[in-house]
Amino acid sequence: MIRALLLAAFAVLLVSLGAGCGEGPTKIVFWHAYRGDEEAALIKLTKDYEAEHKVTVELLSVPFDAYAAKLEAAVPHAHGPDAFIDAHERLGSHLQNKLVAPIGDALPEKDVASFEPVSMKAITIANVRYAVPLSEKCIALYLNEDLVPKTPRTIEELAALPVPKGSYPIVYEAGTPFYHAPFLSAFGAGMLTADGQFGMVGPGAEDSLRLVAGWQKNGLLPEEPSGALVKELFSTGKANAAISGPWLAGDLGSMKFRVEPLPLVGKTGQRMRPLLTVEGAFLTPGGSKREDVRAFVRYLGGKQASIVRATVGKQVVANKQAWEEPALQKDNVLLAFHAAAKDAEPMPTSTAMRATWVPAQEAIRKVLRGDAEPKAALEEARARFLDALKPPPPPPSPTPLFLVCGLVLAGLAFLMVKRVREPGFRAELRRGRGAYAYVLHAAAIVLLLVVLPLVVGALTSFFAGTRDQPQYVGLSNYTSILTARGGDLLGHGSFYLTLLVTVLWTICNIALHVGIGVLLGVLLSRQWLKLRAIYRVLLIIPWAVPNYVTSLAWKGMFHRQFGAINAILKALGAEPVSFFSHWSTAFAANVATNVWLGFPFMMVVTLGALTSIPKEVLEAAEVDGATRWQRFRHVTLPLLLPNMLPAVVLGTVWTFNMFNVVFLVSGGEPDGTTDILVSEAYRWAFTRNSQYGYAAAYAVIIMGLLFVMTRMLGRLTPKDVEKGEH
Amino acid sequence: MERTPSLAERVVVNAVVLVFVVFALYPVLWVISLSLSGGGMGEGGSVLPIPHDPSLANFKMVLGGDDPQKTWLFGRQLANSLLVSVLTAAVAIAIATPCAYALARFRFVGKEAGLRTLLVTQMFPTVASAVPLYLLLDALGLLDSRLGLTLVYATTAVPFAIFQLRGAFESIPVDLEEAAMVDGASRFEAFVRVVLPAARPAISVTALFAFMSAWNEFILAATLLSRESAFTLPVVLQRYVGEHDAQWGAFAAGAIIVSAPVMLLFYVAQRQLVSGLTAGGVKG
Numbered sequence A: 001m002i003r004a005l006l007l008a009a010f011a012v013l014l015v016s017l018g019a020g021c022g023e024g025p026t027k028i029v030f031w032h033a034y035r036g037d038e039e040a041a042l043i044k045l046t047k048d049y050e051a052e053h054k055v056t057v058e059l060l061s062v063p064f065d066a067y068a069a070k071l072e073a074a075v076p077h078a079h080g081p082d083a084f085i086d087a088h089e090r091l092g093s094h095l096q097n098k099l100v101a102p103i104g105d106a107l108p109e110k111d112v113a114s115f116e117p118v119s120m121k122a123i124t125i126a127n128v129r130y131a132v133p134l135s136e137k138c139i140a141l142y143l144n145e146d147l148v149p150k151t152p153r154t155i156e157e158l159a160a161l162p163v164p165k166g167s168y169p170i171v172y173e174a175g176t177p178f179y180h181a182p183f184l185s186a187f188g189a190g191m192l193t194a195d196g197q198f199g200m201v202g203p204g205a206e207d208s209l210r211l212v213a214g215w216q217k218n219g220l221l222p223e224e225p226s227g228a229l230v231k232e233l234f235s236t237g238k239a240n241a242a243i244s245g246p247w248l249a250g251d252l253g254s255m256k257f258r259v260e261p262l263p264l265v266g267k268t269g270q271r272m273r274p275l276l277t278v279e280g281a282f283l284t285p286g287g288s289k290r291e292d293v294r295a296f297v298r299y300l301g302g303k304q305a306s307i308v309r310a311t312v313g314k315q316v317v318a319n320k321q322a323w324e325e326p327a328l329q330k331d332n333v334l335l336a337f338h339a340a341a342k343d344a345e346p347m348p349t350s351t352a353m354r355a356t357w358v359p360a361q362e363a364i365r366k367v368l369r370g371d372a373e374p375k376a377a378l379e380e381a382r383a384r385f386l387d388a389l390k391p392p393p394p395p396p397s398p399t400p401l402f403l404v405c406g407l408v409l410a411g412l413a414f415l416m417v418k419r420v421r422e423p424g425f426r427a428e429l430r431r432g433r434g435a436y437a438y439v440l441h442a443a444a445i446v447l448l449l450v451v452l453p454l455v456v457g458a459l460t461s462f463f464a465g466t467r468d469q470p471q472y473v474g475l476s477n478y479t480s481i482l483t484a485r486g487g488d489l490l491g492h493g494s495f496y497l498t499l500l501v502t503v504l505w506t507i508c509n510i511a512l513h514v515g516i517g518v519l520l521g522v523l524l525s526r527q528w529l530k531l532r533a534i535y536r537v538l539l540i541i542p543w544a545v546p547n548y549v550t551s552l553a554w555k556g557m558f559h560r561q562f563g564a565i566n567a568i569l570k571a572l573g574a575e576p577v578s579f580f581s582h583w584s585t586a587f588a589a590n591v592a593t594n595v596w597l598g599f600p601f602m603m604v605v606t607l608g609a610l611t612s613i614p615k616e617v618l619e620a621a622e623v624d625g626a627t628r629w630q631r632f633r634h635v636t637l638p639l640l641l642p643n644m645l646p647a648v649v650l651g652t653v654w655t656f657n658m659f660n661v662v663f664l665v666s667g668g669e670p671d672g673t674t675d676i677l678v679s680e681a682y683r684w685a686f687t688r689n690s691q692y693g694y695a696a697a698y699a700v701i702i703m704g705l706l707f708v709m710t711r712m713l714g715r716l717t718p719k720d721v722e723k724g725e726h
Numbered sequence B: 001m002e003r004t005p006s007l008a009e010r011v012v013v014n015a016v017v018l019v020f021v022v023f024a025l026y027p028v029l030w031v032i033s034l035s036l037s038g039g040g041m042g043e044g045g046s047v048l049p050i051p052h053d054p055s056l057a058n059f060k061m062v063l064g065g066d067d068p069q070k071t072w073l074f075g076r077q078l079a080n081s082l083l084v085s086v087l088t089a090a091v092a093i094a095i096a097t098p099c100a101y102a103l104a105r106f107r108f109v110g111k112e113a114g115l116r117t118l119l120v121t122q123m124f125p126t127v128a129s130a131v132p133l134y135l136l137l138d139a140l141g142l143l144d145s146r147l148g149l150t151l152v153y154a155t156t157a158v159p160f161a162i163f164q165l166r167g168a169f170e171s172i173p174v175d176l177e178e179a180a181m182v183d184g185a186s187r188f189e190a191f192v193r194v195v196l197p198a199a200r201p202a203i204s205v206t207a208l209f210a211f212m213s214a215w216n217e218f219i220l221a222a223t224l225l226s227r228e229s230a231f232t233l234p235v236v237l238q239r240y241v242g243e244h245d246a247q248w249g250a251f252a253a254g255a256i257i258v259s260a261p262v263m264l265l266f267y268v269a270q271r272q273l274v275s276g277l278t279a280g281g282v283k284g
Helices: A002-018 A034-051 A064-077 A090-094 A117-122 A155-160 A176-184 A202-217 A227-237 A244-251 A291-301 A303-311 A332-342 A351-355 A356-369 A372-390 A399-420 A426-429 A433-462 A476-482 A495-525 A532-539 A549-555 A566-573 A581-609 A616-621 A629-656 A659-664 A678-686 A692-716 B007-037 B059-064 B073-105 B109-123 B131-142 B146-170 B174-181 B187-198 B201-216 B219-224 B235-239 B250-279
Strands: A027-032 A054-059 A081-085 A131-139 A140-144 A168-171 A238-244 A257-260 A274-285
Touching: A002 A155, A027 A034, A027 A064, A027 A291, A027 A532, A034 A054, A034 A291, A054 A064, A054 A549, A064 A081, A064 A090, A064 A549, A064 B219, A064 B235, A081 A090, A081 A291, A090 A131, A090 A274, A090 A351, A117 A131, A117 A274, A131 A291, A131 A332, A140 A332, A155 A168, A168 A227, A168 A399, A168 B131, A176 A202, A176 A274, A176 A356, A202 A356, A227 A238, A227 A244, A238 A244, A257 A332, A274 A291, A291 A303, A303 A399, A356 A372, A426 A433, A433 A476, A433 A629, A433 A692, A433 B073, A433 B109, A433 B146, A433 B250, A476 A692, A495 A532, A495 A629, A495 A678, A495 B007, A532 A581, A532 B007, A532 B250, A549 A566, A549 A581, A549 A629, A549 B007, A549 B235, A549 B250, A581 A629, A581 A659, A581 B007, A581 B201, A581 B250, A616 A629, A629 A692, A629 B109, A629 B146, A678 A692, A692 B109, B007 B059, B007 B250, B059 B073, B059 B250, B073 B109, B073 B146, B073 B187, B073 B235, B109 B146, B131 B146, B131 B219, B146 B201, B146 B219, B174 B187, B187 B201, B201 B250, B219 B235, B235 B250
Parallel strands: A027 A054, A027 A081, A168 A238
Antiparallel strands: A081 A274, A131 A274, A140 A238, A140 A257
């Protein structure tokens, strides 16, 4: 009781500490995901504005990876900003989640004419305008001035220019739909049709893939190109040309290059039209009610602010009047991107667009690798797109759910009653009273901050649709997962196939984690090993360096052409391996990375556990004439393992749900086959039309599976002897 | 005590350990090379990670060049990270130790159910419980506060801490406490004075684990915190990855800066971790 009161007092204290900052009426909270020059320009503009008006503007730069999630969490609960910068293509989703409000008099009728028509189109849905357009981003053609003095008329001519060995006529992220989209448009296709259907079908789309796959086959494109590789090849003169966005220019230093709009595709005679992203300043529902916020947003899009954003932030601004400024007329890169944007296609705002990326990417990469014909790959992609957008079933009667829940509750109640009526239960309860003083605070805080969110999360699995308008669907998320969405039970992306991969993934990882961890722990506990303190520190490095960057370093090391592992293989006289084209090597790459990340933890746990083995026991065994191996096998190991069991069991559970490594290293390649269950859940939540309920159902199933698995494991190991009970 | 090993044994043991040291260091060398040059992610096409055109520009940028308002932001964010991580470790240990002790030593109603619940919480992927957690912190008034973040991190680390410490307490002979209690100590005093010191290695492992889980986390931190001056370092680093491109060189430089304190901490703390090996030789 006293503990509970103390806890409550503690909570009150925390609340008062947390709510320290007061809020004046004239503070504007403004979020963005800018950095570098763009951020500098925004800060300058804000300062200027604050000096002229009686307001303070609080800027917050949020990492892009967390931006959407943060907006979706904060805005509906009035903790969001008053206004924020985002790309127009997320407007559909933002509207669905009620994160934005119409722009109102921040973009009055008389301002409309001063913005590029294409950017106005992008931020308008059903004749309502939702943002002040700030800048336009699309890709264009970078040419190395020394290598390509005269621009070829068509992309085919560009690709046919002779290059020395180890160089490329053209580099771009060929396996990414965003970069393939201009090819699609030149062949009369697109990512999404006007009526929201998958647009990458038909002879045009197939021809576009055939063109690029032909280049890849003939070695005209680098393999597995990432943004970093494109930058590296182009900036070191190993590529005549690159297709990239304005972000590349800042990294080219003193290199001589020029930028032009994308050329024609010779085969069709059509221009390659890139996808256009318009970044705008949006108002949240709260912010839209405030005149000062609207005024600030209007100012950001105005002529003077646009000139600053263009000159300081290197932005292709959407305000036409700003381009009259002489300083802008001298910047050839900006002018080129400005010209390219005029001809670009604004990205669709519908939420269906988000469901196109992954199927399209899988299809493009499959064709580039030569694993599939364009027609078959695209048909498959369309089927996956349709599957992801399948509307939720009609609301069923809640009876089956109530029945299941009722049965579970009745079962639990029965067990509890049975327990309570056991002879001696009361005495046991009384005897254990002393123990509750030790566990109560932990139980309370875990129930509140861990169990409660978990239960609420699990409950969403009975719903479909958006967070704002959830639709009750009973158990259909579960039945749909467990029946592999009506497809082949072991087909692509089916629950059972993914489960198989996940189990294999877990077994490989845990075996290696524990094996290496115990080996190193035992070796490093030797007193005579002079350097052991240094060794230990060096060996925990994989754990100490943030794993986001190391996972990506591993991915780079596995690169087919430029990776260190293939360089080592080549030095040893072996053939280079294309790691992410085959399931087995891609899986091995994931395992290698995760083993590297995870063994230090097991090593540290082993070091800690070894301390509990009394020296006398080992010495006694030695006196008895046991060999070193016998001593390890029959004395150390049996004493070590029970101590390590918690770490091993939890390590198994964590590995089962280790999403980061799979996502960052193989990304599911080839063709989503190395995905594990939790990355499937993630895809449903974030790339397939935000089906949070479906993802939650995955999470609940994963939990159920792990529960059964650990129970089975518990049966296998002998019940540990209960020591010291009173 | 330990006999002197043969030369062959010395060589083999050192060789095996060195192989793993190379395995551990090689990818990190790529990260270091990247931080000094700013090229691709280990895509140099060579065996040895040699930075081309080495410079410290990335480090300068991370440490303050990217701080247009010159407010020692990086220093403050480093302090935030340290504060949150150390507090996380302390709170997690404080919450978990008594509970783990009770689970190791007492029999009480609800023990099995509690243990099972703890395990189950670890099985649920966080992808589905992040939003409810946000709402809960909002209701508690702990949004956008480092204390709230600490509390969340600590509670996520608590289940592991309880399991780990329970195992350690179980392996400590119960006679030690009984002897203390015969000498007039209460149960709680025996726990604090006898059991806790004996479990120091396990407590160090657990504290290190809790510290690390807080030190590297960025999604929750970025979602829950809304002031730049309250951000932790992983959030700041993650800003170098944009939608279309990333400044890998700066990210790598930041990652190295972020991992240095951890290695220092570990170097100092490893004595605690293995103290049982040297000190535990002779027992009462």
